[in-house]
Amino acid sequence: xxxxxxxxxxxxxxxxxxxxxxxxxxxxxxxxxxxxxxxxxxxxxxxxxxxxxxxxxxxxxxxxxxxxxxxxxxxxxxxxxxxxxxxxxxxxxxxxxxxxxxxxxxxxxxxxxxxxxxxxxxxxxxxxxxxxxxxxxxxxxxxxxxxxxxxxxxxxxxxxxxxxxxxxxxxxxxxxxxxxxxxxxxxxxxxxxxxxxxxxxxxxxxxxxxxxxxxxxxxxxxxxxxxxxxxxxxxxxxxxxxxxxxxxxxxxxxxxx
Amino acid sequence: xxxxxxxxxxxxxxxxxxxxxxxxxxxxxxxxxxxxxxxxxxxxxxxxxxxxxxxxxxxxxxxxxxxxxxxxxxxxxxxxxxxxxxxxxxxxxxxxxxxxxxxxxxxxxxxxxxxxxxxxxxxxxxxxxxxxxxxxxxxxxxxxxxxxxxxxxxxxxxxxxxxxxxxxxxxxxxxxxxxxxxxxxxxxxxxxxxxxxxxxxxxxxxxxxxxxxxxxxxxxxxxxxxxxxxxxxxxxxxxxxxxxxxxxxxxxxxxxxxxxxxxxxxxxxxxxxxxxxxxxxxxxxxxxxxxxxxxxxxxxxxxxxxxxxxxxxxxxxxxxxxxxxxxxxxxxxxxxxxxxxxxxxxxxxxxxxxxxxxxxxxxxxxxxxxxxxxxxxxxxxxxxxxxxxxxxxxxxxxxxxxxxxxxxxxxxxxxxxxxxxxxxxxxxxxxxxxxxxxxxxxxxxxxxxxxxxxxxxxxxxxxxxxxxxxxxxxxxxxxxxxxxxxxxxxxxxxxxxxxxxxxxxxxxxxxxxxxxxxxxxxxxxxxxxxxxxxxxxxxxxxxxxxxxxxxxxxxxxxxxxxxxxxxxxxxxxxxxxxxxxxxxxxxxxxxxxxxxxxxxxxxxxxxxxxxxxxxxxxxxxxxxx
Numbered sequence: 001x002x003x004x005x006x007x008x009x010x011x012x013x014x015x016x017x018x019x020x021x022x023x024x025x026x027x028x029x030x031x032x033x034x035x036x037x038x039x040x041x042x043x044x045x046x047x048x049x050x051x052x053x054x055x056x057x058x059x060x061x062x063x064x065x066x067x068x069x070x071x072x073x074x075x076x077x078x079x080x081x082x083x084x085x086x087x088x089x090x091x092x093x094x095x096x097x098x099x100x101x102x103x104x105x106x107x108x109x110x111x112x113x114x115x116x117x118x119x120x121x122x123x124x125x126x127x128x129x130x131x132x133x134x135x136x137x138x139x140x141x142x143x144x145x146x147x148x149x150x151x152x153x154x155x156x157x158x159x160x161x162x163x164x165x166x167x168x169x170x171x172x173x174x175x176x177x178x179x180x181x182x183x184x185x186x187x188x189x190x191x192x193x194x195x196x197x198x199x200x201x202x203x204x205x206x207x208x209x210x211x212x213x214x215x216x217x218x219x220x221x222x223x224x225x226x227x228x229x230x231x232x233x234x235x236x237x238x239x240x241x242x243x244x245x246x247x248x249x250x251x252x253x254x255x256x257x
Numbered sequence: 258x259x260x261x262x263x264x265x266x267x268x269x270x271x272x273x274x275x276x277x278x279x280x281x282x283x284x285x286x287x288x289x290x291x292x293x294x295x296x297x298x299x300x301x302x303x304x305x306x307x308x309x310x311x312x313x314x315x316x317x318x319x320x321x322x323x324x325x326x327x328x329x330x331x332x333x334x335x336x337x338x339x340x341x342x343x344x345x346x347x348x349x350x351x352x353x354x355x356x357x358x359x360x361x362x363x364x365x366x367x368x369x370x371x372x373x374x375x376x377x378x379x380x381x382x383x384x385x386x387x388x389x390x391x392x393x394x395x396x397x398x399x400x401x402x403x404x405x406x407x408x409x410x411x412x413x414x415x416x417x418x419x420x421x422x423x424x425x426x427x428x429x430x431x432x433x434x435x436x437x438x439x440x441x442x443x444x445x446x447x448x449x450x451x452x453x454x455x456x457x458x459x460x461x462x463x464x465x466x467x468x469x470x471x472x473x474x475x476x477x478x479x480x481x482x483x484x485x486x487x488x489x490x491x492x493x494x495x496x497x498x499x500x501x502x503x504x505x506x507x508x509x510x511x512x513x514x515x516x517x518x519x520x521x522x523x524x525x526x527x528x529x530x531x532x533x534x535x536x537x538x539x540x541x542x543x544x545x546x547x548x549x550x551x552x553x554x555x556x557x558x559x560x561x562x563x564x565x566x567x568x569x570x571x572x573x574x575x576x577x578x579x580x581x582x583x584x585x586x587x588x589x590x591x592x593x594x595x596x597x598x599x600x601x602x603x604x605x606x607x608x609x610x611x612x613x614x615x616x617x618x619x620x621x622x623x624x625x626x627x628x629x630x631x632x633x634x635x636x637x638x639x640x641x642x643x644x645x646x647x648x649x650x651x652x653x654x655x656x657x658x659x660x661x662x663x664x665x666x667x668x669x670x671x672x673x674x675x676x677x678x679x680x681x682x683x684x685x686x687x688x689x690x691x692x693x694x695x696x697x698x699x700x701x702x703x704x705x706x707x708x709x710x711x712x713x714x715x716x717x718x719x720x721x722x723x724x725x726x727x728x729x730x731x732x733x734x735x736x737x738x739x740x741x742x743x744x745x746x747x748x749x750x751x752x753x754x755x756x757x758x759x760x761x762x763x764x765x766x767x768x769x770x771x772x773x774x775x776x777x778x779x780x781x782x783x784x785x786x787x788x789x790x791x792x793x794x795x796x797x798x799x800x801x802x803x804x805x806x807x808x809x810x811x812x813x814x815x816x817x818x819x820x821x822x823x824x825x826x827x828x829x830x831x832x833x834x835x836x837x838x839x840x841x842x843x844x845x846x847x848x849x850x851x852x853x854x855x856x857x858x859x860x861x862x863x864x865x866x867x868x869x870x871x872x873x874x875x876x877x878x879x880x881x882x
Binding site: 073108 | 766
């Protein structure tokens with residue numbers, strides 16, 4: 001059996017004595033959409049940032065196709081086939097949609113040239129990539145004037161430009177209208193099936209989670225407490241306890257089903 | 258030996274007290290208003306001059322000296338309050354680079370105010386009455402006044418600390434430092450507090466200036482000399498940290514004092530003058546701290562600076578159909594010497610050289626988003642290397658590339674540090690680098706000619722006429738400008754803009770933003786070096802003035818006047834700037850004040866510069882129905 005695309009092994013992180021994440025382990029396979037959920041303060045973001053290279057775990061390992069990539073900086077992870085989108089969309093605001101993709105393509109070269117005009121070299125590839133997310137019509141529009149939903153698509157196109165093995169999405173539908181959410185996630189799911197991309201995403205919106213995830217991992221107070229198919233998780237008494245009853249809901253408020 | 262070290266340590270601690278007072282004021286103001294006040298050194302200078310005047314008015318004695326110090330401090334505090342109300346208030350929401358330039362405008366204006374009021378000569382200040390003598394420690398003399406200063410600095414620091422921790426006003430100031438918006442939401446009168454804090458900071462600098470009088474005469478270089486030192490202290494100690502300011506002031510001053518104390522040492526048969534190494538020592542201390550703790554000894558890591566989306570302008574790829582104006586301009590430039598007189602040819606040669614200088618700064622500042630207050634370091638380095646090579650027997654053809662190569666090497670060194678910082682810390686670091694380069698040129702008599710500089714650096718026979726040299730400049734500088742423009746639309750330029758627009762996105766798609774920025778700094782440094790090398794051969798001589806901070810600010814002014822983040826902006830800015838300078842310098846001796854007011858007005862009213870503003874107007878016209 002081959003190694004899973006992403007294997008998180010017993011990772012943990014403390015901030016000034018507060019244990020944000022304790023010994024969390026899970027895997028994501030090729031072509032699979034895994035949702036990481038939990039109430040606010042559960043440790044989702046910390047876990048996510050240890051995987052994408054923004055935080056160094058205190059202990060444990062992050063493996064990519066079996067290779068230990070713990071503590072690699074974001075740009076090294078990108079070269080190893082890990083792409084990501086941000087909770088607050090990050091694109092290059094002074095550039096057009098096409099130029100945004102061009103930058104991601106240009107980063108493949110080890111050294112950036114001085115003389116060659118960058119614009120024309122990759123025009124076809126840029127168009128193809130934009131068409132995949134349905135944004136080809138907006139190639140020459142400036143990112144700074146795009147609607148938020150369209151900007152999310154552009155960011156997705158940037159992330160997918162090198163056909164990553166693993167796509168990390170931090171709250172991919174935050175700030176979007178309900179109708180747009182479904183469309184974006186369908187796009188991601190389709191892509192995962194076609195290209196065998198592994199997708200890990202954190203999410204607050206339960207419609208999105210139960211509608212699109214293949215598997216769900218639930219965190220609470222820094223620990224992994226449940227894992228399974230959306231149906232299993234939805235039926236789990238512990239998960240119901242966290243989201244609907246007990247102290248968690250009064251302590252944190254948000255994140256309801 | 259131990260005794261001499263002790264004496265030098267005490268001497269260093271006395272200097273540290275003055276440095277600390279100025280740094281303390283800067284840090285207080287930054288904490289509350291988030292503005293790095295470039296004019297803080299000017300307040301220091303103003304304090305010294307005012308104390309001199311009070312002393313002349315009242316005569317000597319205790320009242321003359323100490324009364325003078327107090328009155329000068331208070332007066333500078335009032336000046337500070339007035340400046341805050343008239344100027345600073347208008348820029349609190351502006352990008353930090355613009356804030357720095359606005360306050361530099363204040364520096365230029367105050368420089369000319371001092372020149373107008375007190376004249377160009379250095380003025381010897383009063384000695385502290387009763388403290389003019391020396392105390393003998395281990396058989397060595399130490400001025401009594403130094404011992405007083407040594408205590409006075411920490412004492413004033415303590416008073417400020419008590420003010421901040423034991424009074425209602427102080428509590429409010431600390432609340433505003435922690436969270437400006439929250440403090441405002443709690444009903445704290447912000448406008449009044451900002452003015453108060455600014456006045457207090459200015460007062461501290463003014464007091465330090467008055468207290469510095471027994472050690473140095475009031476002079477016109479006080480402002481920039483002290484601000485460069487204070488910036489180093491702030492970078493080392495950590496921006497916004499009160500204990501950091503003191504510890505860093507002590508480290509820097511004591512290390513400097515030791516260097517002077519060691520004096521000349523024989524090492525491996527050559528005499529090594531440590532007393533001339535004071536600025537290099539300062540640089541090494543700063544470098545070590547930056548490598549270990551980029552945010553300073555007592556500072557906290559700053560959140561990644563994000564450029565406000567609204568301040569980013571697009572960079573359209575030039576439309577080939579609209580290239581005919583450039584062609585026409587080229588034609589006009591080639592025909593120029595046939596049409597105009599010799600003086601105009603020299604003026605246009607200057608303009609072309611400074612257009613290259615400005616375009617190189619525009620690359621790292623506008624496209625790269627890295628503020629540089631020390632770009633003259635590369636210009637001067639290119640000029641000096643070319644001149645020194647020429648004096649050593651190299652021909653023009655060898656000297657020019659030598660200048661470029663040396664400037665590039667300097668950019669490799671400085672750039673390595675620069676890409677580790679961002680925002681205001683970066684601006685302060687570049688300024689400190691330039692000041693150090695200036696000091697080396699100033700002190701290294703045997704190679705650079707010291708304050709006199711070097712003369713007799715002329716191009717070969719073939720290029721000796723003004724028109725011939727004009728063509729050579731047009732060819733070399735023109736090619737370099739086109740290369741810079743080209744690089745903006747080449748992969749390097751795209752990756753550079755990507756790092757500026759969103760650093761985390763850039764890193765997340767595999768771009769090593771630091772390496773890209775470093776390469777841009779090296780390219781810009783080389784181009785500025787070429788400009789410097791061409792400049793020295795057009796003038797025939799050079800002096801450390803080429804490396805001075807005002808020279809760096811000239812470049813900033815050109816970029817701003819033309820428009821940051823536009824391709825042709827810096828070049829247009831150079832044309833306007835040099836033409837205006839040529840005209841105004843002949844009309845009035847107060848060119849600095851005119852330039853300063855221009856900078857203040859531009860940063861407040863037209864932050865996009867000429868080209869940026871024109872483009873906005875055109876876009877607005879086009880988008881209007």
